[in-house]
Amino acid sequence: MNSSNLIVISNRLPFTLKRGPDGSLCRVPAAGGLVTAVAPVVIETNGTWIGWAGPGLSEGELIPESLPSDRSPTAGLKSGQIRPVNLTDWEFQMYYNGCCNATLWPLFHSMPDKAIFNQTYWLAYKTVNQKFAQATLNDLRKNHSNSDTVGIVWIQDYHLLLAATIIRQAASAENLNCKICFFLHIPFPTWDMVKILPWNREVIQALLDCDLVGFHVDDYCLNFVDCCRRGLGCKVEPGTKGTYRVNKGGRCIRVMPHPISIPFSRFEDLADKAEQTLCSDTQVILGVDRLDYTKGLVNRFKAFEILLSTHPEYINNVVLLQVAVPSRTDVQEYQELKDMMDQLVGRINGKFSTAYWSPIRYIYGSLSHSQLAGIYRDSDVGLITPLRDGMNLVAKEFVACRTRKPGVLILSPFAGAGEMMKEALLVNPYELETVAETIHRALQMPENEREARMNALRSKERVNNVEQWMAKFIQAISELIQEDGKEISPSDSLLVQAEDFQGCLGDFIEDGFSLALLLDFDGTLSPLVSNPKDAALPSATKDILVRLSQLPNVFIGIVSGRGVEDVMSKVGIPGITYAGNHGLNIIHPDQSTYNHPIPENLEERTQTLLRQIEKECCVFGATVENKGVIVTWHYRNVPTEKREPLISKVKNMVTKAGFKIGTAHCALESKPDLGWDKGKASMLILKNAFGKDWPQKVRVIYVGDDVTDEDAMRDLKGLGFSFKISSSTLSMTNADRILPGTDSVVKLLEWVEHTVVKRSGVDTEIELRVEQVQREVEI
Numbered sequence: 167m168n169s170s171n172l173i174v175i176s177n178r179l180p181f182t183l184k185r186g187p188d189g190s191l192c193r194v195p196a197a198g199g200l201v202t203a204v205a206p207v208v209i210e211t212n213g214t215w216i217g218w219a220g221p222g223l224s225e226g227e228l229i230p231e232s233l234p235s236d237r238s239p240t241a242g243l244k245s246g247q248i249r250p251v252n253l254t255d256w257e258f259q260m261y262y263n264g265c266c267n268a269t270l271w272p273l274f275h276s277m278p279d280k281a282i283f284n285q286t287y288w289l290a291y292k293t294v295n296q297k298f299a300q301a302t303l304n305d306l307r308k309n310h311s312n313s314d315t316v317g318i319v320w321i322q323d324y325h326l327l328l329a330a331t332i333i334r335q336a337a338s339a340e341n342l343n344c345k346i347c348f349f350l351h352i353p354f355p356t357w358d359m360v361k362i363l364p365w366n367r368e369v370i371q372a373l374l375d376c377d378l379v380g381f382h383v384d385d386y387c388l389n390f391v392d393c394c395r396r397g398l399g400c401k402v403e404p405g406t407k408g409t410y411r412v413n414k415g416g417r418c419i420r421v422m423p424h425p426i427s428i429p430f431s432r433f434e435d436l437a438d439k440a441e442q443t444l445c446s447d448t449q450v451i452l453g454v455d456r457l458d459y460t461k462g463l464v465n466r467f468k469a470f471e472i473l474l475s476t477h478p479e480y481i482n483n484v485v486l487l488q489v490a491v492p493s494r495t496d497v498q499e500y501q502e503l504k505d506m507m508d509q510l511v512g513r514i515n516g517k518f519s520t521a522y523w524s525p526i527r528y529i530y531g532s533l534s535h536s537q538l539a540g541i542y543r544d545s546d547v548g549l550i551t552p553l554r555d556g557m558n559l560v561a562k563e564f565v566a567c568r569t570r571k572p573g574v575l576i577l578s579p580f581a582g583a584g585e586m587m588k589e590a591l592l593v594n595p596y597e598l599e600t601v602a603e604t605i606h607r608a609l610q611m612p613e614n615e616r617e618a619r620m621n622a623l624r625s626k627e628r629v630n631n632v633e634q635w636m637a638k639f640i641q642a643i644s645e646l647i648q649e650d651g652k653e654i655s656p657s658d659s660l661l662v663q664a665e666d667f668q669g670c671l672g673d674f675i676e677d678g679f680s681l682a683l684l685l686d687f688d689g690t691l692s693p694l695v696s697n698p699k700d701a702a703l704p705s706a707t708k709d710i711l712v713r714l715s716q717l718p719n720v721f722i723g724i725v726s727g728r729g730v731e732d733v734m735s736k737v738g739i740p741g742i743t744y745a746g747n748h749g750l751n752i753i754h755p756d757q758s759t760y761n762h763p764i765p766e767n768l769e770e771r772t773q774t775l776l777r778q779i780e781k782e783c784c785v786f787g788a789t790v791e792n793k794g795v796i797v798t799w800h801y802r803n804v805p806t807e808k809r810e811p812l813i814s815k816v817k818n819m820v821t822k823a824g825f826k827i828g829t830a831h832c833a834l835e836s837k838p839d840l841g842w843d844k845g846k847a848s849m850l851i852l853k854n855a856f857g858k859d860w861p862q863k864v865r866v867i868y869v870g871d872d873v874t875d876e877d878a879m880r881d882l883k884g885l886g887f888s889f890k891i892s893s894s895t896l897s898m899t900n901a902d903r904i905l906p907g908t909d910s911v912v913k914l915l916e917w918v919e920h921t922v923v924k925r926s927g928v929d930t931e932i933e934l935r936v937e938q939v940q941r942e943v944e945i
């Protein structure tokens with residue numbers, strides 16, 4: 167990492183803050199593996215750590231320097247290297263307790279029934295990600311603007327899934343020299359799970375706005391690249407050393423398995439020095455977990471109950487010692503789990519206890535690291551049976567602390583650690599009888615087998631420690647910088663390339679099916695302009711549409727909010743279908759028409775409204791468009807600060823006149839509530855052209871940019887494939903994919919032409935027909 171600074175972003179800073187009796191703040195070091203490994207590199211590269219400081223830090227208050235007595239890995243981190251992010255109580259509640267821990271945590275652990283999907287949580291999550299991203303950008307602007315030093319931004323975990331998008335967009339616009347990396351500490355689930363998240367596309371896209379994405383194990387990498395392929399249509403290729411390369415919009419994103427570990431020798435030292443706390447007259451089975459439903463404590467205790475019932479010889483002789491560290495106590499699921507555990511412990515202890523012995527010793531609290539090391543060292547069996555767990559460091563710490571006698575590790579295969587620590591006894595935590603039998607096997611395991619298994623585990627973990635984890639990251643990032651150079655690629659990550667169309671539409675456009683292209687006009691075929699009258703179809707778009715209109719089995723419909731005659735003259739291609747006024751009026755290629763029935767005095771009422779708007783609201787550059795039964799008021803040219811009162815006024819007028827309000831790009835529309843929209847119109851067009859059973863005959867591609875296009879995208883969901891034109895992937899849409907602008911619509915149409923021509927082997931006769939139409943168009 168020569169000439170690079172490491173900028174780490176994590177939900178929390180690498181220490182907590184405590185206020186002393188005199189009101190001054192001091193740091194309380196955290197001693198997790200991540201901090202141990204990462205902090206020295208931040209210090210060495212004069213980097214930065216960005217995170218929430220906790221509720222203790224007031225707005226504007228400075229982070230204290232470390233105390234002289236501080237021997238922790240963060241002691242050398244100067245306060246100038248720390249950027250605290252302040253969160254309001256509400257933000258913390260909605261973002262952390264809400265979106266992070268009540269939505270993403272259960273879903274990413276494949277427990278969707280426990281997940282709450284709530285728009286407010288999500289909006290808060292976006293706001294907080296924005297805050298973290300802004301803090302990062304401030305740092306990049308200061309140190310990496312047009313600079314030779316690369317800022318290595320390393321985003322940690324599921325709290326900050328969206329930060330990369332915001333950072334990349336600003337960094338490429340402002341030429342900030344940086345690489346963006348992400349590491350997920352929890353599992354990345356399968357596409358089946360991810361697609362339950364209403365905002366899944368934003369999440370996948372945001373991870374693809376990174377340069378390097380790391381997960382604990384290969385399974386999670388596979389799940390992620392599968393989501394990229396199936397969710398966004400990206401092309402995925404194998405890279406070197408077990409990595410993957412995802413191609414998105416001309417950029418290559420590296421995805422690598424990167425199993426985290428622990429500071430092995432520190433735990434060994436702690437174990438060597440720890441006091442003896444367990445008495446040796448009973449065998450001890452040990453569990454250490456945050457009290458979290460993913461950790462499988464309920465199943466574990468039930469399995470232990472089965473053991474005591476099936477093997478009464480353990481009564482008075484074996485104890486299950488469980489440390490359950492209080493966690494996320496504001497979240498309802500965790501409060502319920504706590505109650506359930508209290509009852510379960512009470513029931514099992516009540517059932518089996520004798521005068522001098524109870525089967526379960528349950529600590530609802532935490533121990534010091536040295537106490538932990540002591541019980542890791544002196545217990546007989548480590549029982550680590552999560553239902554799902556990103557890695558599980560306790561399994562590794564248990565192994566590191568076996569400095570005196572080999573114990574037996576029982577491990578769930580559903581933890582990342584289960585993938586690597588094959589010498590443990592692996593057991594499915596859902597099979598309670600088998601877990602009970604595995605505990606029995608562990609308690610009875612001959613010394614030789616214990617020794618062989620534990621030695622193998624220890625020698626692997628000693629090498630694959632957290633320092634090696636950090637070194638692997640540094641190596642990967644150095645290779646990446648060498649390969650890509652120092653420039654951050656321009657913000658083309660949204661641009662859909664030909665291979666992306668192949669990925670998402672390749673199988674959709676099938677032989678034996680016709681193809682219908684239903685296309686919006688303004689903002690889709692023609693770029694948006696300040697005055698709608700000036701909108702024009704670019705010649706390249708017109709050329710490709712003319713060529714497509716001549717292909718056999720290709721049907722084209724223009725579905726616009728403009729009046730039908732207006733859009734027809736703007737496009738000017740004969741032989742295709744035009745729908746105007748959001749589908750109220752349709753003109754077919756044979757000149758037959760459909761006009762949606764409208765109530766008698768509707769036109770009169772609309773004209774009255776039009777005059778009123780014209781008189782009172784067409785000021786400061788606002789204009790009004792008369793479309794018969796629809797009135798569109800455009801405020802694109804109104805200065806921003808003058809818009810709000812005018813918008814409210816128009817809305818009031820429209821509602822008073824008994825019409826519905828529609829919103830479009832810098833425009834408000836008054837619409838009669840006729841139960842008709844672009845979706846219904848599209849269905850009618852397809853039925854008229856292909857018959858009632860059109861889904862069996864034609865593949866439909868819909869492209870639009872407007873709110874009114876969403877109706878069509880919703881109605882065609884599953885029946886066709888739709889693209890939304892939007893500069894932001896963070897927009898909510900019914901469309902299947904997002905395209906960044908009108909240029910990419912031309913690319914899409916070119917790809918369609920190429921594919922259809924290749925499949926049907928269209929001959930030169932068509933070229934002659936195209937020439938003829940082009941001549942007609944010119945005339």
Ligand code: GDG
Pocket residue numbers: 198199351352426454455456489491531532533534535538555556557558559560561563
């Ligand atoms: C997430 C992922 C992934 C436990 N009790 C006490 C205590 N601990 C420490 C342990 C260990 C840590 O807490 C727990 O780490 P885990 O990895 O087991 O689990 P999560 O907290 O869920 O961590 C997980 C990890 O991130 C890293 O990427 O492995 O899958 O869910 O270090 O020692 N520490 C102290 N007292 C206790 O009583 N001091």
